[in-house]
Amino acid sequence: MLKIHNRYHRYLNRTGWGFIAPALLFYLVFMLYPIGSSLFLVTQKWRGMSREFVGLGNFVRMAHDQVFWKALSHNFLFMIIQIPLMVFLAMVIAVILHQGIKRFRGIFRTIYFLPVVTSLVAYSILFRILLQTNGLLNNFLLSLRMIAEPIGWLNDPFWAKITIILALTWRWTGYNMVFFLVGLQNINKEIYEAAEVDGASQVRQFFTITLPLLTPVILFSLVTSTSGTMQLFDEPNVLTWEGGPANATMTAALYIYRQAFVLNSDFGYASALSYVMVIIAALLAFIQIKVLKERQ
Amino acid sequence: MAIVRRKMTPGWFILLVFFVIGALLSLFPFIWMVIGMTQNPNDVVAGKLIPGKEFALNWQKISTTYETVSFFLNSMKIAFITVILGIAVNSLAAFGFEKYPSKARDRVFGVLLLTLIIPQMAIVIPLFKEISFMKLLNTHAAIILPSVMSVFIIFFLRQNFKMFPTEIMEAARVDGAAELSIFVFIVIPTMKATFASASIYMFLTQWNSYLWPLMTILTDKMKTLPIAMFSVMRAYTIEYGGLMILVCISTFPILVLFLAMQKQFVQGLTGSVK
Numbered sequence: 001m002l003k004i005h006n007r008y009h010r011y012l013n014r015t016g017w018g019f020i021a022p023a024l025l026f027y028l029v030f031m032l033y034p035i036g037s038s039l040f041l042v043t044q045k046w047r048g049m050s051r052e053f054v055g056l057g058n059f060v061r062m063a064h065d066q067v068f069w070k071a072l073s074h075n076f077l078f079m080i081i082q083i084p085l086m087v088f089l090a091m092v093i094a095v096i097l098h099q100g101i102k103r104f105r106g107i108f109r110t111i112y113f114l115p116v117v118t119s120l121v122a123y124s125i126l127f128r129i130l131l132q133t134n135g136l137l138n139n140f141l142l143s144l145r146m147i148a149e150p151i152g153w154l155n156d157p158f159w160a161k162i163t164i165i166l167a168l169t170w171r172w173t174g175y176n177m178v179f180f181l182v183g184l185q186n187i188n189k190e191i192y193e194a195a196e197v198d199g200a201s202q203v204r205q206f207f208t209i210t211l212p213l214l215t216p217v218i219l220f221s222l223v224t225s226t227s228g229t230m231q232l233f234d235e236p237n238v239l240t241w242e243g244g245p246a247n248a249t250m251t252a253a254l255y256i257y258r259q260a261f262v263l264n265s266d267f268g269y270a271s272a273l274s275y276v277m278v279i280i281a282a283l284l285a286f287i288q289i290k291v292l293k294e295r296q
Numbered sequence: 297m298a299i300v301r302r303k304m305t306p307g308w309f310i311l312l313v314f315f316v317i318g319a320l321l322s323l324f325p326f327i328w329m330v331i332g333m334t335q336n337p338n339d340v341v342a343g344k345l346i347p348g349k350e351f352a353l354n355w356q357k358i359s360t361t362y363e364t365v366s367f368f369l370n371s372m373k374i375a376f377i378t379v380i381l382g383i384a385v386n387s388l389a390a391f392g393f394e395k396y397p398s399k400a401r402d403r404v405f406g407v408l409l410l411t412l413i414i415p416q417m418a419i420v421i422p423l424f425k426e427i428s429f430m431k432l433l434n435t436h437a438a439i440i441l442p443s444v445m446s447v448f449i450i451f452f453l454r455q456n457f458k459m460f461p462t463e464i465m466e467a468a469r470v471d472g473a474a475e476l477s478i479f480v481f482i483v484i485p486t487m488k489a490t491f492a493s494a495s496i497y498m499f500l501t502q503w504n505s506y507l508w509p510l511m512t513i514l515t516d517k518m519k520t521l522p523i524a525m526f527s528v529m530r531a532y533t534i535e536y537g538g539l540m541i542l543v544c545i546s547t548f549p550i551l552v553l554f555l556a557m558q559k560q561f562v563q564g565l566t567g568s569v570k
Contacts, residue, residue, distance in 0.1 A: 012396055015475045019392025020401065022385045026445035031411055034422035041422055089318075096315050100308070110558070111319045114326060116565065117550040119504035121522040122543045125529055126325045129332075129341060129536065136328075136343020174322065178566050203307070231415050234506050238526060253417040253507075260421055261511060267421055274418035285413045 042275065044268040051268070058272035068273060071243070071250040072280075074161070078251075079229045082165045087221045090173050094180030095210060109181070113174040120171070120234035127167045128154065128239050157248035160240045164249050167235055172228075176221045183217035184210075223288040230281060233257065252277055329547065332540035340536035350537055358528070358538025363517050367524040368545055371503055374439050374520060378502040379495050381444045387491065389445075390453035391479055395462065405454075408447045416507065424511055438512040439520070443502055449494050452567055456490040457483070492557060493564030500550060500565070521546040 042058060044051040062068060097109055115123065130136045131153035138150040153163045187210070195205050233253040236243045242258070243250030252273070260270035332340045335348035358364055393405050423442060432438040460483055468478045484491065506522040513519055519527065521542060528539045554561045 012475075013398055016392045016396025016398060016401055019396065019475075019479075020389040020404070023389035023445050023450065024404070026385060026441075027408065027447075030423065030426075030442040030445065031419065034419055034426055035411070035414070037426065038418070038422040041425065092311075093315065093318065096311065100312070100315075108315075108319055110555075111323050113562070114322055114551075114554075117500075117554045118325075118547050119506070119522050119550075121504070121506050121525050122546050123325065125525055125539065125543060126329060128529070130325075130328070130343060132341060135341065139343060170321065170325075175565065178562055202305075227415075231417065233417070238529065253415070256417050256421070257507070257511075260424070267425060270421045271418075274415070274421055277415045278413075278418045281413050281415050 038271045038274070041268050042271040046265060046267045046269075048265055054268065058269045061269060062272050062276070065273075067247060067250065068252070068255055068276075070247065071255040072252045072276070074249060075230055075232060075251050077161070078164060078168070078232060079226055082168050083222060083225045083229060085165070086169045086173050086225070087176055087218060089169065090176035090221065091180050091214060091218065093173065094177045094184055095206070097177075098181060098184040099210075109177075112177055115171050115173075116175045118171070121238055123171055124167065124235050124238035127163070127170075128241075131163055154240055155245050157245055160245055160248045163240060164232075164235055167239055168229075168232075172225070176225070179217050179221055180214065183214050187213050219291055223284075223291060226284050226288070227281060230277070230284065326547070326551075329540055329543050333537065333544055335537055335540075337534070337536035340540060351541075354535070354537030354541055358535050358541055361535065361538075362524065362528065363519070364524075364538075364542070364545075366517050367519055367521050367542070370436065370518065371520040371522075371546070372549075374436050375499050375502040377436075378440050378443050379498045381440070382446060382449065382498045383491065383495055385444055386446055386449040386494070387453050387484075388479070390450045390457055391483065393450070394454045394457040395460075395465065408450065412447045412451075420508055420511060427512060433512055434514045434518055436518065439502075439505070439509050442508070443498075443505070446498065448567075449498060452497070452564075453490065453494055456487065460487065489560055489563075492560040495564075496553065496557065496561050497564035499553070503546075503550060 043053060043055055045054045045057065093112055097105055097112075101108070118126075132138075133150045133152060133155065135153075137153065138147070141147045142150065151159055153159050191209055192205060195209060200208065231253050232251045236249040236251050236254050237257075240249040242262075243254050256270045256273045256277070259273065260267050328343075328345070331345060331347050333354060334351040335344060336350045336353075339348055355364075393401055427433060427438050427442075432441075464482060465478050468482055473481075504522060505520075506526070509520050509523050510526070513523060516524075516527070525539065525542050525546065528535060528542060
């Protein structure tokens with residue numbers, strides 16, 4: 001009897017491996033192998049097809065690469081300014097949708113979510129056309145006399161950064177709104193009724209009930225957005241054109257891409273740079289897990 | 297029958313005005329891309345909001361200069377094959393991890409999750425060398441094969457498979473069903489919504505992917521919509537009207553998918569958050 005039982009277990013165990021085998025095969029070939037081979041790549045200096053061994057030379061070179069560190073600082077700049085702005089907007093929109101309006105709720109929710117369906121390239125192109133110096137936004141602002149002369153949304157180093165921030169906010173606010181809507185649905189309505197009886201104003205209700213109960217969602221939104229911003233690539237490449245003007249919107253991922261594919265086709269150096277991204281991503285993930293666990 | 301639920305205070309009124317303006321801003325680019333298709337290039341750049349009459353001309357110009365139809369078909373083909381292979385591979389794996397528990401497999405799953413942290417850029421640089429070594433550059437297989445296995449999808453499906461009662465599997469086993477047929481004939485039909493969410497996520501990710509196709513596709517005929525739009529934008533004279541047509545072609549299939557299956561769409565995109 002025991003023998004049959006054991007054999008059956010071994011059969012189930014084999015089935016389990018069988019089920020995950022195809023995925024593991026893909027994982028090995030297209031994930032583990034590249035990760036492993038980058039350990040070799042990173043020690044080489046590539047010039048097209050030829051290469052030479054440089055050991056840790058790529059990392060020494062990286063330490064002096066000011067454009068790369070500047071690019072990386074832009075990632076953090078976008079993170080610090082854009083993410084809080086977007087999460088705040090997402091929360092306000094969700095609260096209005098959930099508690100503020102009675103009709104057209106579904107329509108407004110759908111409209112606010114709509115930007116998420118656009119591809120990053122498509123919306124970057126749209127924004128690029130709209131934000132040209134003689135484009136629609138400048139014409140509109142000029143006609144309202146809100147500005148005296150056209151703003152260089154794409155040509156001015158300062159405004160180009162603003163452009164990226166605005167574009168990211170347009171694309172991702174609705175996405176984050178969904179998390180807040182779920183969070184709001186989980187708040188017990190009786191808490192509000194009790195507050196109403198106590199005569200608490202709506203503003204007070206927001207700050208004493210809604211906001212504290214949404215804190216986990218706020219943290220979730222904040223931390224999940226960081227990894228996307230860390231990998232920012234499509235928008236600076238398409239919208240502000242190859243990290244322009246004068247590298248003002250260059251990001252780490254875009255700079256690595258350009259090292260490997262546009263400027264020098266140096267895959268060794270590009271790999272070394274990408275190691276920095278991996279380390280930062282790991283640190284961010286570590287912080288994320290800590291923060292989310294503590295909250296639970 | 298008020299639209300607003302609360303007592304109207306000045307503060308609320310101002311907030312609502314911004315709320316409506318925000319919604320209009322969200323919507324505006326969609327309306328504008330449709331108008332843009334019909335305008336001559338100068339009006340597109342100037343951002344005129346009145347529809348023009350040059351749709352046919354724009355289409356003719358863009359489709360004679362670029363392989364417009366191929367772009368669409370390439371994108372469709374790549375996205376569909378990725379979804380079919382991806383769902384098969386990932387759902388089997390998720391089911392294996394969840395319903396055939398073992399310490400060894402849990403450790404493997406842990407390794408999978410660990411690599412989820414690695415940024416895409418760090419993978420694609422060495423992956424490019426591998427793909428070029430495999431002589432797959434400028435083929436659609438180069439785009440499809442690396443995106444079949446998705447740790448995120450395995451994770452998402454595994455979370456959802458937790459809800460599938462193991463007792464049903466036991467009962468089917470007693471009836472003599474093979475393990476694979478339990479999965480194919482019992483699990484898949486009862487979890488259609490989950491599979492729909494995962495498929496939508498995979499379709500959308502592949503349809504919109506830009507970085508990897510940009511690296512691996514070299515000739516016009518092989519291009520997908522995102523990199524095709526980028527090439528049109530990068531040309532010496534930009535066909536703005538035609539570009540707007542491409543933007544619409546790339547956006548509307550997803551828009552229809554979203555409007556038709558809102559619930560699964562949102563669930564797929566936002567993961568297994570409940």
